[in-house]
Amino acid sequence: MTRYLAGRVVAGLVTLFLFVTILFLLARWLMPVREGFWGGSAWDNYTSFLSELAGADILRSAARGPLPWTLLIFVFAVGIAFPIGHKLGKYAGWRRGPTGSAGLTIGAVLMYTIFPPLLVFALIMLVSRFTNDQGIGFLRTMYNEGGLDSGVAWSMLITIAVVTIAVGAAAWAAARSYRKIPVLIWVLALVVVPFLLWARRGMIGEVADILTYLALPIVAVTILVAGEVILVSKVTTEEAAKEDFVFTAEAKGVPDREVRDHHVARYGLLPMLNKLMVSVPFILVGLMIVELSFGWAKLGAGCEGANCPSDPVGNSLGTLGYYVPGMSSQVFASLERRDPATVIQALVVVGIVVLIIRLVMEVLHAALDPRILTPGRNR
Amino acid sequence: MSIEVTAIQSGLRARKKARAEAWGRFKTSVPGMTGVVLLAIFAVMAVAYPILIRTVWDPTVYDPETGIDMVEVEKLYVREVTDPDTEVGRVEAFMSDMYSQPGDIVLVRAPAGIGLAHPLSTDASGRDVLAMLLAGASSAFVMAMTAALTTAIVAISIAAVAAYNGGWIDTVLSNISGALLLLPAPLLMIILGTSPAGEHIGPAQFGFLFGLLAGAGAAALVVRSQAVTTMQRPFIDTARTSGAGGSRIVFRHLVPHLIPLAAIAMLIGVTGAIVADAFVSFLAYGENRFSWGTMINTAITGRPNLRTLIHTEWHVMVIGGLAITLLAASFYLVAIGLHTAFDTPKFKR
Numbered sequence: 001m002t003r004y005l006a007g008r009v010v011a012g013l014v015t016l017f018l019f020v021t022i023l024f025l026l027a028r029w030l031m032p033v034r035e036g037f038w039g040g041s042a043w044d045n046y047t048s049f050l051s052e053l054a055g056a057d058i059l060r061s062a063a064r065g066p067l068p069w070t071l072l073i074f075v076f077a078v079g080i081a082f083p084i085g086h087k088l089g090k091y092a093g094w095r096r097g098p099t100g101s102a103g104l105t106i107g108a109v110l111m112y113t114i115f116p117p118l119l120v121f122a123l124i125m126l127v128s129r130f131t132n133d134q135g136i137g138f139l140r141t142m143y144n145e146g147g148l149d150s151g152v153a154w155s156m157l158i159t160i161a162v163v164t165i166a167v168g169a170a171a172w173a174a175a176r177s178y179r180k181i182p183v184l185i186w187v188l189a190l191v192v193v194p195f196l197l198w199a200r201r202g203m204i205g206e207v208a209d210i211l212t213y214l215a216l217p218i219v220a221v222t223i224l225v226a227g228e229v230i231l232v233s234k235v236t237t238e239e240a241a242k243e244d245f246v247f248t249a250e251a252k253g254v255p256d257r258e259v260r261d262h263h264v265a266r267y268g269l270l271p272m273l274n275k276l277m278v279s280v281p282f283i284l285v286g287l288m289i290v291e292l293s294f295g296w297a298k299l300g301a302g303c304e305g306a307n308c309p310s311d312p313v314g315n316s317l318g319t320l321g322y323y324v325p326g327m328s329s330q331v332f333a334s335l336e337r338r339d340p341a342t343v344i345q346a347l348v349v350v351g352i353v354v355l356i357i358r359l360v361m362e363v364l365h366a367a368l369d370p371r372i373l374t375p376g377r378n379r
Numbered sequence: 380m381s382i383e384v385t386a387i388q389s390g391l392r393a394r395k396k397a398r399a400e401a402w403g404r405f406k407t408s409v410p411g412m413t414g415v416v417l418l419a420i421f422a423v424m425a426v427a428y429p430i431l432i433r434t435v436w437d438p439t440v441y442d443p444e445t446g447i448d449m450v451e452v453e454k455l456y457v458r459e460v461t462d463p464d465t466e467v468g469r470v471e472a473f474m475s476d477m478y479s480q481p482g483d484i485v486l487v488r489a490p491a492g493i494g495l496a497h498p499l500s501t502d503a504s505g506r507d508v509l510a511m512l513l514a515g516a517s518s519a520f521v522m523a524m525t526a527a528l529t530t531a532i533v534a535i536s537i538a539a540v541a542a543y544n545g546g547w548i549d550t551v552l553s554n555i556s557g558a559l560l561l562l563p564a565p566l567l568m569i570i571l572g573t574s575p576a577g578e579h580i581g582p583a584q585f586g587f588l589f590g591l592l593a594g595a596g597a598a599a600l601v602v603r604s605q606a607v608t609t610m611q612r613p614f615i616d617t618a619r620t621s622g623a624g625g626s627r628i629v630f631r632h633l634v635p636h637l638i639p640l641a642a643i644a645m646l647i648g649v650t651g652a653i654v655a656d657a658f659v660s661f662l663a664y665g666e667n668r669f670s671w672g673t674m675i676n677t678a679i680t681g682r683p684n685l686r687t688l689i690h691t692e693w694h695v696m697v698i699g700g701l702a703i704t705l706l707a708a709s710f711y712l713v714a715i716g717l718h719t720a721f722d723t724p725k726f727k728r
Contacts, residue, residue: 278601282651
């Protein structure tokens with residue numbers, strides 16, 4: 001396992017280096033704007049670009065600012081969308097035939113391809129209808145009270161990570177001792193234990209504030225991600241349903257439902273994880289577009305210039321006064337300032353986040369399927 | 380008839396039969412057929428606008444950017460001008476039209492009723508929504524088609540070169556694709572579109588650049604793995620031992636096996652291009668052309684609050700947004716249909 005992990009880390013570093021180089025080439029081509037930034041030869045630029053990246057402490061400044069919010073939305077959205085999408089995709093993929101699952105499939109495609117501003121607009125309209133509010137006032141109270149504390153966000157993320165690992169280890173141990181414990185109990189533990197821990201540490205109020213503040217973006221991203229997960233889960237279920245052991249199970253007279261849940265769906269989990277690994281960056285892009293759509297200055301705005309409230313990086317907030325303080329705000333604030341260096345730094349942070357998420361998923365994959373730890377013909 | 384000719388004929392017949400069977404499977408896929416129908420509708424829309432504006436539609440009314448159709452309404456009250464010297468006062472004086480009295484019929488810019496002249500009504504500035512919808516279709520369609528073709532060609536070329544040569548060429552190309560995966564094409568195209576360089580990018584260039592990035596990134600990785608397995612199949616060795624050269628192996632034996640997968644990858648990739656393109660124009664960048672994103676942007680810009688937007692122009696926002704969503708969805712649905720068509724089941728369930 002250690003060797004495998006080390007190999008993946010080295011491969012990730014090589015990818016990161018290539019990624020930064022490609023970014024450099026693109027930035028040099030596209031953004032010849034900042035005075036003095038691109039003077040000198042290409043090689044000099046490249047080395048100074050690399051040293052600037054290494055010296056800028058980009059991860060630390062991102063961690064203090066926008067990163068935890070984007071991660072929180074990602075974790076909650078994926079955490080909600082994955083189990084639901086996996087279940088629905090299982091149904092869609094199992095019923096084969098001309099019409100069986102067409103409605104669900106088309107619905108999932110629409111969820112995946114919906115234009116994010118339209119989704120955001122619909123959500124805001126719904127909320128303002130039910131709260132009888134001109135905007136989404138109840139959401140922005142926290143911002144008015146003096147901003148968001150990224151420390152709390154980080155401790156939320158760490159709690160979730162620790163609880164997930166602990167529950168996963170417990171489930172693994174239980175499975176090895178052949179004790180049948182319903183999946184529902186593990187899911188409940190995953191959901192309830194973090195909140196109990198936050199309540200014990202006396203930060204449940206802040207957590208509730210943050211979750212209310214991020215509720216709408218989380219719902220929007222959940223819808224996008226769920227569409228993707230349903231489609232991937234449907235395809236993997238269809239593939240798994242062709243395996244010989246499914247034929248055997250059916251021939252033995254195992255009930256249809258049991259074949260679907262115990263033989264097909266479980267077998268399909270691994271290829272599904274593999275496919276989702278490729279779509280992590282695309283999920284992050286969708287997330288950033290949703291963030292931007294919420295924070296878009298002109299949505300419901302009647303104000304201009306100094307009258308508008310603005311966020312810490314200088315984006316105008318419009319009269320809604322609501323924004324998501326995630327990675328996208330940093331990228332677009334620096335785009336507006338015509339500052340390629342900061343745009344690239346933000347993109348490098350996004351790349352590092354994708355690499356780390358991918359590494360986590362690879363470890364998960366290796367834990368679920370030890371075959372990939374032994375390099376050989378099976379891979 | 381010689382044996383060779385019969386062999387070629389039977390080969391051709393087999394290919395024809397395989398195609399017919401694939402189409403037969405495609406027809407059974409409801410999502411796929413839905414996608415084809417939607418795409419056909421969008422294609423008709425893209426062609427319809429230039430024809431309509433040259434024949435039936437009066438450009439002063441139906442131009443998506445400058446056309447105006449006023450609505451006749453009964454004037455209910457006269458607004459009092461607060462202070463005629465200030466900017467606001469002058470605007471008010473202009474708006475309040477002092478020559479008419481309450482009870483008169485006046486022309487104003489407002490959403491028109493739904494009728495034969497304006498099947499989808501007009502927006503608050505009096506522009507026809509159907510005209511905007513059709514005008515946006517052509518640029519979106521051109522963009523999507525360019526993006527799709529470029530993605531497929533780039534992905535197939537990279538995959539074929541990598542799989543045929545193998546070795547260090549394969550390693551370098553796969554690593555570059557892996558690195559590009561960290562920077563998804565939609566995000567980069569949004570950044571490019573909102574940067575100063577993006578102001579002069581037309582729909583076709585946008586699609587081409589997107590296709591380069593997406594084709595060299597995710598799509599190339601997917602197609603390459605298929606190409607590597609294809610290269611290991613016996614018919615490649617047969618071709619090689621019977622004296623086929625490199626280009627013949629690649630074009631006659633390798634590429635045909637990559638096309639279905641590349642088509643699926645390209646159709647799924649195009650959804651990202653459509654959303655990215657629409658999002659750039661939604662953010663009011665790239666203002667030199669009209670698109671569905673522009674339509675939504677003008678619908679929601681400058682409304683004092685949500686309530687006024689909901690009561691006046693929500694239909695512009697929803698129609699534009701739905702058009703973008705459905706165009707993206709239609710490509711994805713066709714991809715699902717293709718997946719069904721080229722998916723040969725081991726046994727019928």
